[in-house]
Structures are given as C-alpha cells and as structure tokens.
Amino acid sequence: MGKWRLIKNSVRFAFRAKRRWITFVIIFAFLSAFITFFAGVFNMYSTDELLEQKGFYIKANGYGSVTDAQAQSIFTDISSLSQVESVALFRYFDLGDYIRVFGVDPDFKWAFREAKPSLITDGRYIHSLGDAVVSQNATIKADVGTFPGNISVSLQKGDILHFENPTTTFELKVVGEINDRIVAPDKLRIFITNDDFESLHADFGASTPIYCYSMAVLVKGDLYAPFNSDIYDNMNALDDPSEPLFLLTENLAFGDWLDPDYAIPDTVKKDRASRFLYFIFGMVGGILLTILYNFLIVWFRRREIAVLRAMGYEKGEIRINLLGESLTISIVGYFVGILAIVIYFWTQQMTFTNQLLNLWTLLISFGIVVGLTVPGLLLSSFSFVRVSPVILFKAR
Amino acid sequence: MGDQIIKTEKVTKIYKRGRSEIVRALDKVSLEINAGEILMIIGPSGSGKTTILNCLSGLDTVTEGKILFNTSRAGEGFKIIENKKNKEESSRKKSSNFIDITTWNEKQLTAYRRHNIGFVFQAWELIPTLKAVENVESSLYTSRIPSSEIREKSIKLLRKVGLIDKEYAYPDQLSGGEQQRVAICRALSKEPRIVFADEPTGNLDSDSGNQIMRQMKIISREGAAVVIATHNMELRKFADRIIKIHDGQISF
Ligand SMILES: Nc1ncnc2c1ncn2[C@@H]1O[C@H](COP(=O)(O)OP(=O)(O)OP(=O)(O)O)[C@@H](O)[C@H]1O
Numbered sequence A: 001m002g003k004w005r006l007i008k009n010s011v012r013f014a015f016r017a018k019r020r021w022i023t024f025v026i027i028f029a030f031l032s033a034f035i036t037f038f039a040g041v042f043n044m045y046s047t048d049e050l051l052e053q054k055g056f057y058i059k060a061n062g063y064g065s066v067t068d069a070q071a072q073s074i075f076t077d078i079s080s081l082s083q084v085e086s087v088a089l090f091r092y093f094d095l096g097d098y099i100r101v102f103g104v105d106p107d108f109k110w111a112f113r114e115a116k117p118s119l120i121t122d123g124r125y126i127h128s129l130g131d132a133v134v135s136q137n138a139t140i141k142a143d144v145g146t147f148p149g150n151i152s153v154s155l156q157k158g159d160i161l162h163f164e165n166p167t168t169t170f171e172l173k174v175v176g177e178i179n180d181r182i183v184a185p186d187k188l189r190i191f192i193t194n195d196d197f198e199s200l201h202a203d204f205g206a207s208t209p210i211y212c213y214s215m216a217v218l219v220k221g222d223l224y225a226p227f228n229s230d231i232y233d234n235m236n237a238l239d240d241p242s243e244p245l246f247l248l249t250e251n252l253a254f255g256d257w258l259d260p261d262y263a264i265p266d267t268v269k270k271d272r273a274s275r276f277l278y279f280i281f282g283m284v285g286g287i288l289l290t291i292l293y294n295f296l297i298v299w300f301r302r303r304e305i306a307v308l309r310a311m312g313y314e315k316g317e318i319r320i321n322l323l324g325e326s327l328t329i330s331i332v333g334y335f336v337g338i339l340a341i342v343i344y345f346w347t348q349q350m351t352f353t354n355q356l357l358n359l360w361t362l363l364i365s366f367g368i369v370v371g372l373t374v375p376g377l378l379l380s381s382f383s384f385v386r387v388s389p390v391i392l393f394k395a396r
Numbered sequence B: 001m002g003d004q005i006i007k008t009e010k011v012t013k014i015y016k017r018g019r020s021e022i023v024r025a026l027d028k029v030s031l032e033i034n035a036g037e038i039l040m041i042i043g044p045s046g047s048g049k050t051t052i053l054n055c056l057s058g059l060d061t062v063t064e065g066k067i068l069f070n071t072s073r074a075g076e077g078f079k080i081i082e083n084k085k086n087k088e089e090s091s092r093k094k095s096s097n098f099i100d101i102t103t104w105n106e107k108q109l110t111a112y113r114r115h116n117i118g119f120v121f122q123a124w125e126l127i128p129t130l131k132a133v134e135n136v137e138s139s140l141y142t143s144r145i146p147s148s149e150i151r152e153k154s155i156k157l158l159r160k161v162g163l164i165d166k167e168y169a170y171p172d173q174l175s176g177g178e179q180q181r182v183a184i185c186r187a188l189s190k191e192p193r194i195v196f197a198d199e200p201t202g203n204l205d206s207d208s209g210n211q212i213m214r215q216m217k218i219i220s221r222e223g224a225a226v227v228i229a230t231h232n233m234e235l236r237k238f239a240d241r242i243i244k245i246h247d248g249q250i251s252f
C-alpha cells in the first residue's frame, strides 16, 4: 500500500541528510538528556528524596528501646493526626546470635532511610515474598565448640537462605546486597518483606521479641503540585516540639525514641519551586527548539516539497514525509541523550541503581520529549502548504 | 482533432506587481497540445513561457479563459473528482470529453498532475538524499504498484537514457546532463500524457543539451506530448511544432 511505503521511506531517507540529521539529533539529545535529568529529579521526590521532601524520620534510641506493642500504639496515634498521610514502621528481631532480620513494607521502601533501594550495591531490592536483601559483604557466622563465631561463610546475590526446624522449612532468596546504614556490628542484617518477617518470626524466632528500629511519618500533600503548599503547611504544623508528633515520641509509654529528624519546610519549598522553574524553562526551550527545527526542515526541504507537489503528491502524503523526518530525529535524539547519560555515569563510575534512569523516569521523559515535538510538527504540517511548486521554475 | 490532449481558449494571466502595476503575462493565449508531438514554446526572457507551463499544469490559476483537458486521453488511474462548479459544467457539455481545469480545486488539480503530468526543470530538482533510481521511483511511491515492480521499471528507464551503472549514485555524484536524464526518467516513470520541460537544457553545455533533446524526442514517439519552453533558438531543430511567444502573446 502506498501510504505504508511513504512512511517507511520517509524514515529511511531521513537518515540520509547526514549533516542536518546529525546536528539536530545532537540538539535533541541535549534536550532529552536535560528533560530526563529533570524527570529523574522529580521522580526522586517520591523515591530517594521522599523523606527529605515530606517526611519525619524517628529512630528508636537503641537496641530494644521500643517494643513492637509500643510501636503499634504510637503508630495508631500518629496515623490519626490530621496532617499525616501515612506512617511506616521498620521492625526487627534477632535470629540466634548473629542474624538480625528487618521487615520492610515494599510500599514504603523509600521511607526506610537506612536501607532504601538506592543503597543497593548489587542486584535489586525486595519486591515480593521470598526475596531477601543482605548487607554488603555479609557473612554468616556460627559457633563451633566453645569459640563463638569462628566459622563464617560469605553471602552473595543468588544464595538461598534455608531455615529448617522439626516442623517446618522456610526459604529466602538473596536478590541483592545493600550498603545499609544500620549500625549493628557482628550481625548479619537481612531485609525481607513484612509478611515474610511475620512468618519467619512465628516459625523460627517466636522466643525472641520484635523491636522497632524506626518510624517514618509522611505528611499529606502532592509532591507534584508546584503551586500547592499543603506539604509546606503540614510540615510546618508538625514541626514544633509542642505538637503531638513530638509529644508522643517523648512519652516513654510509647518507648524510648530519639528526636524526630525532618525536612526543613522552607528549604524544601524553595528547592521545589526553583526546580520546577528550571523545568518549565526547559520545556519552553524545548518547544521553541522543535518549532525552530520544524520551521527549518520545511525551509531546507522546500524545493523537495515543491517537486513533490508538482508531481501530484497529496498534502497528506507530503505531511507523512515531513513527520517521518521529525519523529525519527526526536526519537533517535532521545535515545542518544539517554545513552549519553549512561556513558557519563559509566565514566564517573556511578551505579545505576539510582533513580535517574528508572523505568518511570524514562517513560515520562520520553513522553515529554515526544509531546514537545507536537507543536513543531503541527507548525510544519501547516507551513509546508505555503511552499508553491512555482518556485521550481525559477533558477536557483 | 482527437489527438488533442489540451487546448486553451483565450487564456489571460495578469500578475499584480506592487499596488497598481499590472503585468499581462499571458494575453488571450489559445493553443493546443497534441499527443506524440514535441511542442516548443520559444520566446525571450520575460515573455511568459513559464507562466504558460504553470497554468497548463494547474500550478497556477488563470485570470481569464479556459484550459480544456481531454479526459478520453487521461492517464491510467485518473478519475475526475467532481465538485459543484464543474459538475454543472460537465452536465452542460455531456457530448464533449473536454473539461475545463480552471474550475478545479487544488485536490482535483493534484490528481490531474499525478496521473497526467510530468515535469522536467531547468535546475533538475532531483531530491539530493535519494539515489538516482529512488528519484525516478519517487513519483510512483504514492501509487499502488508493488515496490519491486517500481524498481524494475525505474532501472529499465535509466538504462534507456544511457545511465548504466549509475542507478545507485546520489545526484551530487552525477554530471548535470546525467542528472537531467534522471529527471526525465522521473517525469516518465508514471507514464504521463504530457511532459512539461522549462529550459531543460538551460544549465547544460550544447553536447549534453542535444543529448537531452534526443531523449525528449524518443519520449514523444511513445505517445506523450512534450512541451518545451525555451529561449534557445538552436533547439528549434528538435521541435515538431513551434509557438513563438512575445509579451504574453503567441504567434505561430
Ligand atoms: N509572481 C509574479 N508576480 C508578478 N509578475 C510576475 C510573476 N511571475 C512572473 N511575472 C512576470 O510575468 C512575465 C512573464 O514571466 P515568465 O516567468 O513567464 O517569463 P519567462 O518567459 O519564463 O522568462 P524566462 O525566460 O526569464 O524564464 C514577466 O514579465 C514576469 O516579470
């Protein structure tokens, strides 16, 4: 069919205008990298920077200072505060002398400041039942005879942790290693989902108590609404030693907590505002760029357009030709931009577990880049009509 | 004559230049174009040659007069798209095969050019990013003919004008004469009824110019009318018929 052939050819031939093509691919690559960078930064609001954006993080004063029951009751009280959106508890229990097991709710993994996914050094974070993440360079120790811990085996991604007692067995697969910030010398730290945590405790650790390690409190408010000050107001409302959040943590009936650590509302607000501003500049710049680009394309190719019109190409058919080139450039430019980021990270030896290049960032920035080209495409698909074939009869 | 493809009746084209100045680029031009002939329109610079070609091919509108196209000689696949204006007209003149293209809108004119008209320009106007054979094919990309068939046909045409082993060269790797031959093949690949050529040899030395004209001759022998506009009197020897034009008025 003619149309399909036109689409195919418009893409194929777009690559042939080398200098023009490369120039614009590079420009689009820069734009894409810029947009991706910002999409990544904004993505961090709900991930790596979640606590810095809208959270209070409260740690227990030390080993065993907050019991599970105390944690559950402060959880209930804080959850009921009107400014609070959600509360997450991070709990642990000891399995024997050498293993400390931490339970994480995968929905709140980013609120676990000492063991959030960006601290993974190898493999991935826990997603589902049966997954386990172990602290970096972990070793399993065992006592032999009278010498405590004198046998050790190192643990790596891919290893299976097999628990067995006379009535039941339990298996966890090590899916990643994490450079966690929890200070517990001589303990192998294992991070698993809360559900596994409960079963493992019930079957193998029932004799040892569950304690609370820390609690994250997130306030209400939309991270992606630059002109909405809910987060700011809610943070301010709680950020006061006379407020219930502080009073509850100071009440020893709820255990022995350290002072809350929290995002500074003013700084965060300013930071968000300026990032959004840069982002908007980027978008406006991008739109102008694609408009300019499409304008130039019609100008560069005007004799070609005139020839096609003289030949009897319909407007829609010429449009396909122009769109083919524009879309190819913006899509290739996008991937070149991403590749540039990857190469940059690679040369800087940074790890890719960070949030800059996660799936959502990529999807969103791709959508934005393709979306930015729309005004330009519209412009070109209207402006080419003004190219009259009559110019062909005039000598160059 | 049944061989007429186009005939014009008192076509006048007036350009406005600035506020008040009027240029009568064509003044009551009546002519006909017959199948299988080389019709040469000769006149000095500014006499209106290009303007005639523009009007006959529907690239430009006329101010007054009629351009009648013989639908019984239309190219394959050509269908008259009717609009209100020419519906009345065609019912009025049921007996005749001639339809006035000056009543057509842009869509109709596009279809008209697509199936009936080929162009050869002074500056060749090959698409620089397409290889020679692709340039020839480009006028068929919008058709329903399978790609392999188009390729075969285009290569055959290129061979016919003596471009052997240059099918896959880009325009800037070809000489002017070679480029013009590619352009001729491009004009011919869709088997047009008329080829309009505006100074086709204008950018060439006389040897390659003559070669181009011989190619034109061959084309016309296969049934297409070739209309050549030029100021070069030396080309007269290649014409079957000559129309002289001066200040927008023609004489035979
Ligand atoms: N768009 C226009 N606006 C105003 N005047 C025009 C326009 N196009 C052509 N003319 C005038 O119409 C007349 C005929 O022009 P045309 O281009 O047909 O000449 P020509 O015979 O093709 O000349 P040449 O041999 O130099 O190409 C000229 O006087 C020209 O100045």
Ligand SMILES: [Mg+2]
Pocket (backbone or CB within 6 Å): A393, B049, B050, B051, B198
């Ligand atoms: Mg001219």
